[in-house]
Amino acid sequence: MPIQTRRSHDGQCLIIEIEGRFDFSTHQAFRDAYEHSGADVSNYIVDLSEATYLDSSALGMLLLLRDHAGGDNAKVAIENCNNDVRKILTISNFEQLFTIR
Amino acid sequence: MDESDAENVPLSILIADDSDSDRLILKALLKRLGHQVLDAANGHEAVLHFQAGAPDIVLLDALMPSMDGMEAARQIKRLAGERFVPVIFVTSLSEPEDLAGCLEAGGDGFLSKPYNRLMIKAKINAFNRMRLMHQALSHQRDLTHERNRQLLEEQHVARRVFDNVAHTGCLDAANIRYHASPLSIFSGDVLFASPRPAGGMLVFAGDFTGHGLPAAIGAMPIAESFYGMASKGFDGSDILREINQKLVRILPKDMFCCGVMVEVDFAYNQLNIWNGGLPDMWLIRSTMERSALPSRHLPLGILSADQFNAEMQAVRSRPGDRLLLMTDGVLECANGEGQLFGERGVRHAIESTCPDNHPFDVLMGAIKQFIGQQKFGDDLTLCCVEMVEEAGQTTLTEEIGLSTLAGPSQWHCDYEIRENTLGEFNPLPLLLHICMEVPGLRRKSGEIYTLLSELYNNALEHGVLRLPSDWKYTPDGFGRYYSERSERLNRVSGHYIRFSLQHDPRPSGGRLRVVCEDSGQGFDFHSHPVLQSTDMAQSGPRYGGRGLALLMRLAESIRFHGKGNRVEVVYDWFY
Numbered sequence: 001m002p003i004q005t006r007r008s009h010d011g012q013c014l015i016i017e018i019e020g021r022f023d024f025s026t027h028q029a030f031r032d033a034y035e036h037s038g039a040d041v042s043n044y045i046v047d048l049s050e051a052t053y054l055d056s057s058a059l060g061m062l063l064l065l066r067d068h069a070g071g072d073n074a075k076v077a078i079e080n081c082n083n084d085v086r087k088i089l090t091i092s093n094f095e096q097l098f099t100i101r
Numbered sequence: 102m103d104e105s106d107a108e109n110v111p112l113s114i115l116i117a118d119d120s121d122s123d124r125l126i127l128k129a130l131l132k133r134l135g136h137q138v139l140d141a142a143n144g145h146e147a148v149l150h151f152q153a154g155a156p157d158i159v160l161l162d163a164l165m166p167s168m169d170g171m172e173a174a175r176q177i178k179r180l181a182g183e184r185f186v187p188v189i190f191v192t193s194l195s196e197p198e199d200l201a202g203c204l205e206a207g208g209d210g211f212l213s214k215p216y217n218r219l220m221i222k223a224k225i226n227a228f229n230r231m232r233l234m235h236q237a238l239s240h241q242r243d244l245t246h247e248r249n250r251q252l253l254e255e256q257h258v259a260r261r262v263f264d265n266v267a268h269t270g271c272l273d274a275a276n277i278r279y280h281a282s283p284l285s286i287f288s289g290d291v292l293f294a295s296p297r298p299a300g301g302m303l304v305f306a307g308d309f310t311g312h313g314l315p316a317a318i319g320a321m322p323i324a325e326s327f328y329g330m331a332s333k334g335f336d337g338s339d340i341l342r343e344i345n346q347k348l349v350r351i352l353p354k355d356m357f358c359c360g361v362m363v364e365v366d367f368a369y370n371q372l373n374i375w376n377g378g379l380p381d382m383w384l385i386r387s388t389m390e391r392s393a394l395p396s397r398h399l400p401l402g403i404l405s406a407d408q409f410n411a412e413m414q415a416v417r418s419r420p421g422d423r424l425l426l427m428t429d430g431v432l433e434c435a436n437g438e439g440q441l442f443g444e445r446g447v448r449h450a451i452e453s454t455c456p457d458n459h460p461f462d463v464l465m466g467a468i469k470q471f472i473g474q475q476k477f478g479d480d481l482t483l484c485c486v487e488m489v490e491e492a493g494q495t496t497l498t499e500e501i502g503l504s505t506l507a508g509p510s511q512w513h514c515d516y517e518i519r520e521n522t523l524g525e526f527n528p529l530p531l532l533l534h535i536c537m538e539v540p541g542l543r544r545k546s547g548e549i550y551t552l553l554s555e556l557y558n559n560a561l562e563h564g565v566l567r568l569p570s571d572w573k574y575t576p577d578g579f580g581r582y583y584s585e586r587s588e589r590l591n592r593v594s595g596h597y598i599r600f601s602l603q604h605d606p607r608p609s610g611g612r613l614r615v616v617c618e619d620s621g622q623g624f625d626f627h628s629h630p631v632l633q634s635t636d637m638a639q640s641g642p643r644y645g646g647r648g649l650a651l652l653m654r655l656a657e658s659i660r661f662h663g664k665g666n667r668v669e670v671v672y673d674w675f676y
Contacts, residue, residue, distance in 0.1 A: 056310040056429070060355030063403065067354045072408075087444075092359065092378040093399045 003029045005037070014041045019050040022085075024057040034065055044069055049080035054088050066097060077101060112229060115139045115156040117147035117173060118191065119165040127160065127191070127216060134222055144168025148176045156186070158228055160212065163192040163203055171206035178207035185235035187228035191216075256314070260287065263317055267324035270295040271302060272484075278461040279484040288480040289316035290428050293324060295331035298533065298550035301367050303331045303340070304486055307360040307401070308379060308428040319358060319402075322347050334530045334550045337362040337373055338411040341401070345409045348402030357402040361426050364413065365486055368651070372424060372488070373413040377401055380427055380444065383451050385460045387421030391451055415583040417576060422488045423460055425451070430481030431464075434472050442471050461485040508540040510606040519597035523565060524590035529554050532600060539604055539611060545674050548655050549613070552672060555648045556617040557598065562586065564621030564666055565596045596620040610675035612657075616667065623665030 003026060004017045014037045018026065034044065044065060048054070066074045077099040081089060089100055114136050118124040121142075128138045139154045141147040145168040147161065159177055161170040174188045190203045193214045200211065209231075212224055272279055272294045282288035289309040296302050305327050309316035323344050330340045341362050348358055359378030366373070376382060378400035381393040398410055418424075427447070434442040450467035454460045464483065514535060518528055533550050537543050562568045566589045572578035601616040652659050657671040 056308075056359075057355070060310050060357070063357070064355045091380065091396045093396060096399055097403070 002026055003033050005033045007041075011040060012042045013045060014043075015045045015047055017047040017050065021053045021055075022048070022051045022058040022061075023053065023055040027057065027061060030061050031064070034068055043075035044077070046076065046078045047080055048078060048082070048085055051085055052082070054085045059088070059092055059094065062094070062098065075099075110229075111135045111137060112158055112225070113137045113139065113154065113156040114158045114160065114225070115141065115147060115150055115154065116160045116191075117141040117144060117150075117165065117170070118162040119143055120162070123162075123214065123216075127221075130216060130218055130221055131225075134225070136225070144170060144173030144176075147173045148180070151177050151180060157232060158225060159186060159188045160191050161188060161208070163190050163194055163199070170208075171202060174203070174207040183239065185232055185239075187232055189224065189228060256287065259314065259317065263287070263321060263324075266321055267291060267293060267328075270328060274302070276487040276489045277304070277484065278459070278487075279482070280465060281482050281484075282480060287314060287317040287320075288430075288478075288482075289320075290430065290480050290482040291320045291323065292482050292484055293327050295328055297331060297364075298334045298546050299368075299554055300547065300551070302365045302486075303327070303337055304363040304365065304426070304484065305340075305360060306379065306426050306428060306482055306484055307358045308430075308480065308482070309358045310356050315356065319348060319352055319356065322351065323358070330530075334533045334546075334554075336527060337364040337375060337413050339527060339530075341375055341411040342406065342409060345401045345404065345411070346406050349405060352402050357400040359396075359400040359429070362413070363424060363426065363486060365488070367489060370418055370420070370488065372416040372418050372422075374416060374424075375411065375413045380429065380432055380447070382427075383425040383447070383460070384416065384418070385423045385425065385451065385454060387419060387456075389454070389456060391454075393448075412587060415579070417573075417579045418488045420488050420490050424486045424488075425460055425464065426484050426486075427464075428480060428482040430478045431468065431483055434468050434478060434481065435475060436472050437475060442468060446471060459485070508538045510539050510604060510611060513601075513603045515599065515601050517597055517599040520594060523561065523593045523596060523598065528598075528600070529557055532602065535602065536604070536613065539613075541676055542604075542611070542613075542674065548674075549672070551651065552615060552655055552670060553600075555652050556600075556615060556668060556670065559648060559668070560598045560617050560619035560621070560666075563624070564619035565593060565598065566590065567621060607673070610673065613672045613674070615670045615672065617670075618663075618667040621666050623663060623667075626661040626665045 002019045004019070006015050006017075007013065008015065014034060016030070016033045018030070046062065046065070062076075062078070066076050069076050078089065078094075079101055081100065086100070089095065094100065114131055116124060116127050116131070116138060117140070118127065119142055124140055124142070128140055131138050139150045139156055141150050143165045144161070147159070148168070150156075151159065161173055163170040170190060170192075174190075177186065177188060187209045188207055189210045189212055190208045191212045191214060192203070194200060194203075203211070209228065210224065212221060270293055271277070272292065274294070277294060279292060281292050282290055291305070291307045294302055294304045307320070307323060309319050326343045326347060327340055330343060361377070361379050361382060362375040364373035372384075374382060374394055375398065376394060376396040377398035378396050381395045383391060383393055385391050394414070394416070397414070431447060432441065432443050434446075446467060447464065450464045451460065453467075454463045461483065516528065516532065518526060529550065532553050533546065536549050537546060542549070563570060566586060568582060568586060568589070572582040597620045599618045601618075603614045605612050652670060655672065657673045660669045661667070662669060
């Protein structure tokens with residue numbers, strides 16, 4: 001399974017880990033990961049340390065997550081991107097919408 | 102269809118056996134199982150029966166006179182073509198070579214003599230299941246082919262409709278070179294170019310997430326907004342804001358459009374650019390100085406109107422400078438080993454350009470060399486815009502006939518914008534629109550737009566914002582000019598710009614009088630060099646002087662009033 005989820009110790013943060021290619025083929029799995037996460041989740045971390053690639057449909061999926069998490073009030077962080085992934089996020093200026101670290 | 106159904110349906114079965122008794126026994130057996138039977142005494146007869154009766158299953162004796170079972174099987178399989186007709190050899194042969202020969206001739210299986218009722222029934226059912234599965238698969242394949250053909254045809258028609266809306270504008274202008282996806286394919290990329298009413302052009306390249314129809318549906322309103330607004334004199338920022346707002350409204354949350362907008366101003370040798378999510382643009386100057394212009398904004402269709410930043414970056418340029426813009430497809434070109442051309446490939450190609458080679462050719466050449474035998478992706482868009490002398494740029498003649506509708510020809514209108522609106526709103530399209538209602542005046546829209554925009558920009562930048570035009574002479578000052586401009590636009594409290602327009606008909610034409618007044622301090626028009634001299638050439642490269650010289654060339658008269666903050670222009674026109 002290329003997508004794993006876990007909760008932080010206090011249970012308020014949902015951590016979504018993506019492994020391999022983050023593209024359209026992971027669409028359903030990614031949605032499932034946060035849609036069934038429960039109402040008590042207040043912030044999200046997308047961990048891309050094991051992601052090798054990210055395409056524009058993945059950017060679209062991140063926007064969906066942001067919308068699900070409250071739009072402009074969403075707390076979504078994208079963590080541990082490799083250089084290629086980081087570059088794609090930078091070209092699209094996604095740091096204006098997400099915390100990228 | 103489940104097994105019991107398959108067993109109950111009567112089949113048409115062809116049997117061929119030269120032994121009369123064996124044939125009779127087999128026939129009786131099959132009839133008792135509920136099937137219809139065609140019988141033949143040799144291979145030749147079997148082929149004739151097959152042609153006439155088109156049976157579902159064939160049972161052949163291997164050894165027969167006149168034509169043996171192998172040859173009959175070969176001919177029957179050939180006649181059946183794409184239809185799967187199981188051919189079962191009924192034989193007492195048991196040598197592997199003989200049996201293999203039967204299969205090679207086209208046989209699908211064996212039944213051994215003497216006949217066993219149970220085995221025959223089971224065998225017939227097994228082959229019938231196979232036959233039905235084959236039928237279902239062929240049917241689905243045909244259906245898929247047909248659907249695919251329909252889809253391609255629909256796409257083709259849709260593309261024609263799309264092309265009519267998103268016509269290529271002035272992409273065929275002499276100073277533009279481009280590569281875009283072939284017709285009949287919706288790649289998700291769009292490329293538009295439009296001349297502006299007062300000269301110069303606007304170019305937009307976009308890349309939608311996704312391919313095919315969803316992308317095309319998003320592209321349609323963009324094309325309409327772009328061409329509609331560009332021809333009415335809206336600037337790049339206005340159009341970007343409109344496109345963004347439209348896309349936010351119509352696209353699903355996970356779809357957006359990366360894009361670049363370029364305002365090309367030949368008169369002022371200036372490029373205004375905006376890049377939201379597309380790869381770096383490259384400016385290659387005639388001096389071979391090269392610079393990358395990276396994406397500074399989020400793509401279109403994500404941010405709400407109040408968060409969206411449509412501010413364009415001003416870049417000073419000279420005739421001979423070339424701007425390359427491209428979509429992701431350029432970076433994602435792959436060679437046979439699956440490696441990507443990438444930013445490195447682009448940078449390397451750009452660095453290898455020399456004055457004799459057009460950067461467009463160099464980059465296209467580098468891509469072709471890199472991908473080798475591979476085909477170009479559909480979503481590869483590359484466009485190069487060259488700065489040219491304004492005189493060399495033919496303005497597109499408007500092919501608009503005289504309107505037969507009566508419109509206002511004698512009117513007066515005052516329009517004033519004040520306070521923060523000065524920083525947020527461009528009144529030129531509205532003013533142009535008012536003037537264009539005069540019957541016959543539409544054909545002069547370029548000149549009138551130039552008049553209005555020169556007056557307005559002078560009033561705003563030099564009057565209200567008090568920006569000295571000589572800042573623009575140096576590369577450093579140029580940047581400072583535009584950063585100050587956007588800075589000072591936040592501090593326009595107490596300021597106004599007032600337009601007073603009046604039109605009166607005259608024999609075979611009319612007279613438009615435009616008075617533009619601003620709240621600025623004015624200037625010493627008595628000693629302005631352009632106003633002193635009758636020789637326009639003396640105005641030299643001064644930008645401020647250039648605007649004034651342009652006004653003087655277009656207008657019948659130009660007069661300054663007050664302390665220089667009120668300009669009156671009289672423009673006479675003829676059919």
